[in-house]
Amino acid sequence: MSPTTQTAEDRWARFRAARNAALAETHGWLSLTSFHWLADRPARVGSMPGLWSADGGTASVTAQPSDGLTDLATGRPVDGTLTASLEDEDSLMWMAYGGGDGHRVVVELARRAGRYAIRTRDAEASTLARFTGNPVFDYRPDLVVEGRFEPYAEPLHEQILTSHPDVPGTHTAVGDVVFTLPGDTREHRLRASQDEAGALTVTFHDTTNGVTTAHWRKVSLRRPRPDGSVILDFNRTVNYPSAFTPYGTCPRPVDANVVDAPVEAGEKQP
Incomplete structure (x- = not known):
């Protein structure tokens, strides 16, 4: 199959294969x-x-x-x-x-x-x-949603908890990612961090946590377009290492990052 004929679900399947291979690394x-x-x-x-x-x-x-x-x-x-x-x-x-x-x-x-x-x-x-692979929800094309990025005038530094009780953390947010979910007219607003290349990461809770998913997860987004629009592909939502092991020191979401709705896409609880 040529790159031009690959579907979004095909690309997601490749992403899932690479993700499971990375988790299965000998000293990962x-x-x-x-x-x-x-x-x-x-x-x-x-x-x-x-x-x-x-x-x-x-x-x-x-x-x-x-x-x-x-x-x-x-x-x-x-x-x-x-x-x-x-x-x-x-x-x-x-x-x-x-x-x-x-x-x-x-x-x-x-x-x-x-x-x-x-x-x-x-x-x-x-x-x-x-390990034979992390369980995931079936691919949901409706949970590839368009949102917008609203940058802050200055980065916001917040003290957070991590998965280790003796390790405090700091989250640096550069702006809000704003979006709606299918069938839900409410506007959700989550604080995002940003890497040196401009890509965004959102760490969040949703109502599936502790039921079908880990206690929190994260999703990465490409850098915002010039008009501030972004694409959130919740099918690429992944677990932090702390979902697999008690020896992680992974950051928990900031208090504001709660989606009061089920995000039934991406990785489930291992």
Whole structure:
């Protein structure tokens, strides 16, 4: 089938295939098996080899070659103490251990709310082994709706909760996405963030949450047209990693981002 003859549903099917492939990556979100804050003195963390700590803006790990810990940056066994520094909200796939190749478990270093944590990503995690694709609603052409983007004079920064009780977050909105749903004359207004390329993301609640869908979801939009119009394809609504794992630190919607109606499109609860 040539690109010119592809239907919108064909393109959505390709999007779904790519999305499921990304979720099934060996050390992707479905491989998360733990989350640990680092103490200020070197200490064992769970069943991981080595001694781990964080002091101010730096995280450290100390191990010897017999521990079987590999520095992913160099591919060499850790022999002594290694350090790393991250900006807040950044992550680093830092170390690996276990399995026949020594890379079954990847240790991710993360900095959240000014604190360092490590998460393990296990290629043999049961969540990953059981995954056969995220359930979704059938394609709904009527839930590809046109709306408009109303930019703010200045970005709006709001404190939010995340999926982790110890990790606060900040949402920066650049404007409102305004739209109506089929069969509903009410105007819905949601705050949107924007990436460097101009694309918008809306994180929202709707009345399907906790019934057929996760507790919140998100949908991405292409950058607004010159006249401010945008297309919301709710068929491309996806879950945050926290829908699959308790070890995420995903942002919750701002209080204003509630659609008081069912959005029966996109990904369902895993």
